[in-house]
Amino acid sequence: MSTSVGSFVSRKDGHQKVTGMARYAADHPITNVAHAVAICSTVASGRVTGIDSSAAEKALGFLAILHHGNAPKLFRPVNNFMTASKPGEIRVVFEDDKVHYVGQYLAVVVAETLQQAQHAASLVKISYEVLSPVIETEQAMSTRYDPSEFFGEKLKAQRGDPAGQFASAAVKHEADYFTPIEHHNPMEPSASMAVWDGEEVTLFETTQWVVGARNTVAETLGIPEEKVHVISPFIGGGFGCKGFTWPHSVLSAIAAKKAGRPVKLNLTRKQMFSACGHRSETKQKIKLGATKDGKLTSVQHETMVQTSTVDEFVEACGTTSRFLYSCPNMGITHHAVRVNIATPTPMRAPGENPGLFAMESAMDELAYKLNIDPVQLRIINHADKNEHTNQPWSSKYLKECYQIASEKFGWAKRDPKPRSMRDGKLLVGWGMATATYPGMRSPGAAKVRILQDGTAQVISATQDMGGGTYTTMTQVVSDVIGIPVDKIRPALGDSHLPPAPVSGGSMTTASVLPAVKQAATEALKKLVQLAIANSQSPLHGKKEDEVTAANGRVFVKGSAPESGISYEQALLANNQAAAEGESFMSPGEEREKYAFQSWGAQFVEVKVDPEIAKITVSRVVSAFDIGKVINRKTAQSQAYSGITMGVGMALMEHTVYDHRDGGIITSNLADYALPVHADIHSIDVLFVDKPDPHIDPYIGARGVGEITITGVAAAVANAIYHATGKRIRELPITPDRLLG
């Protein structure tokens, strides 16, 4: 039996990607395609009083314009995440003349070529009645409220007497932490290409959820879901902004209908800052109480975030604090205000990521107050069970993460005193933080076909955002049926395939691979049945349980594989094209019995040149407990990505809105700084690699996409404190904040 699962496997789609053959949303060759350009609001609050398209309509190549005055009737989708109906924003595009934020779609122009559409769009004159917008949290306090839930998790929770125990704690830490608005900025901007055939529409998309896009678009258009076909074979990064369905997918469909032609709509980079979500700014207050020997006696986490005036999405910073450490007294609360900024959306570890920046910075500060090593403080307060739900963990190797990462990092040589470690004139700082993310799983289906030519197929309506789903699916099939990965063709990113959940919440692996394994097992069983049923077969008449299949052959258990027949022979002898297995698997009662959570430890070295306020993250060592690692190579790459994004969050990322009018003034990749190669140095990734025995019956993997970013920003800030003696509680830590 080969063991592809757990090994270091290059991605199946790597060649296509590096040779430019991979077709992203806007790349599909559609004949006679017309081009759409969206026109967005330049004011943040008010009403559209006029849209003058007379000049645009005379422009060369003009085909159509749609806006609230002439758009077809559209419907608000039911907005139920569980039934895969989830718009990014519940207000439907072109619903009325109201303007809620800068960047809101006001019209879409269609023309023969992209340049003609851009030109025609620039000739459309929009007039407004402008109202005074509310952009900053402080201005919006009259709208403050306490949101109740985040995808089923209550946003207010208490255990014991956190306030009373904080008041009487021997050692206390209390501080406020701030994280700014951030944008996902995937390499591939969102795009949608719509092709109508009668009453049916095919959408070429870049989506983390083909099934969700199909259902949401169908409901918005008011047509049956089987009339919408969503295809998204490649995604140039998503990070959450392609999870829910945003208006461009509807705009392309109605524009194509109106133009009577296929229509392609590409978002500009600037539109990516208003039309597919962002991470809200967060203001967090942490209060920690502890005994003199470091045992937490009170944990309180209060969060203030922004949401939009048209929908609700809440960055749930505090939910992890309910169970991150063992503590009998805990309280979390969340508040939100409504501002004239587009609706936020999940962005890589929504809630956990900014939440852990605050909590893990606070733990570092507490460690200094206690004069206890930061790793030791976390071990002292290790949670042996989930104290919020009172469930045992399905599996938890956090202490192993601390141990293997700190050993590799050399943490034992750390002098905890700030400014004590040097490299020439540079100050050296070592900081660490805990990483964590839930081990989610959703229902998922897959089909596996063993074909008469000796190859196999595995298909599922899941997605590959670059994380490696194409590859992991084939690895699982390879191990079951015993033919190599390069002979197995995966297909995904198509809503016609067996349904799978959103590629979000780090749950693709846990949701899809068990079904893949069961389907592969089923297909193999069919093949065995064929082999023993055929009168020409040497296995004819054997009982099913006497026969096994491996390495491409069906044979009697205990005998040499050569004594049996090949898969091709078994199929050909029966004149059969393929042996097929299909599976649909759902999580079950294990979800009631256990708490599923991934864990990790981030260790960071910074070098600070104090004379010129320059910070370099010179070294990162991270260890993760994500259950079974399916593909060491793609898992490692995911970790590089998450850690790099975490460095960006720590040191540079922030979206700036003009406080006067809500304009997004850093809406491009020059003014919104993300790490470049020169900013990233050594990253070492370690995995505990012990299967989760309860998450599913077959695989034991919990997913790796999001946990890798969590804790990074805190570890960087903690390292900067260690290097400089300066505690910075506001992200990003830019040169002005280091100087200030």
Next chain:
Amino acid sequence: MLPFDYAKARNENDAMERGRAAKAVFVAGGTTLIDLMKLNVMLPATLVDINSLPLDKIEALPDGGLRVGAMVRNSDMAHHETVVSRFPVLSQALLAGASVQLRNMATTGGNLMQRTRCYYFRDTAYACNKRQPGSGCAAMDGFNRIHAVLGGSEHCIATHPSDMAVALVALDAMVHIKGANGERKVAAGDFHLLPGNTPHLETVVQPGELITYVTIPSSKFAARSAYVKLRDRASYEFALASAAAALELEGNKIRSARLALGGVATKPWRSAEVEHVLTGATADEEIFHAAAEAAMKQAKPLRYNGFKIELAKRAIVRALSAAMQIKAEG
């Protein structure tokens, strides 16, 4: 993007003639212009493509200086042997600018002519006196973290983004300009204009005039020179503050000095104050700090950019210290 005409210049005279037409703009590397056209910030009626003009050579001058053609790509200048060895500040400044891909396209002349990175200049939804004279300056009371603390006026506080130009100013370079009335040359430090009441006028170049060369004279301070750029990330990022320093030493006495600043001023900013403090002084950290204080004495902070005053001082001290480290002859 507005429709526009495109013409390929056959020679310098053809370029100048075409360049005199209304709303005609030269395009070389296109690294700024095309972006700004896509944003509807620059709306030329005609692009005059000067890429085929034979101005792409770096030549040694009899005095030991260099003559750099206007069409020399930034990458080629940065890696030119003489530039690296005898004018290190220029090589360092070029390599600190943009990205490899952009430097492979960008030219000497285009670099001098590049437009500001002011957010409000680049967004037609906002008032900008540079883009539309008389419309106002949205940056003045807006998010002005990246804006100038030196050389601003009530009409404009946009910084000049070039690194190369800062080094050229420190090296006493001359910009050679050709027009209908013949050739003239302008000191790099006088090439860019202060915004004053006319922020839309950025350089001394008149319509139809063509930058042909930049000459860099041999000098006693050029070899002992360095560029320091401080910014929000390690590459592909404009300066929050940068300093080009060049020193002529005699023993540990400073015989002459040049210092120019980037990222903090409305034009590549030669600091006479620094040169005054340093000339004749003993080269040490103390005098470098004094020079830095003097350089920023006239700086005017706005709501978000006050930190640049301190950051620029740090850049000045670091650049002077780096120049000191260089083992130069004479």
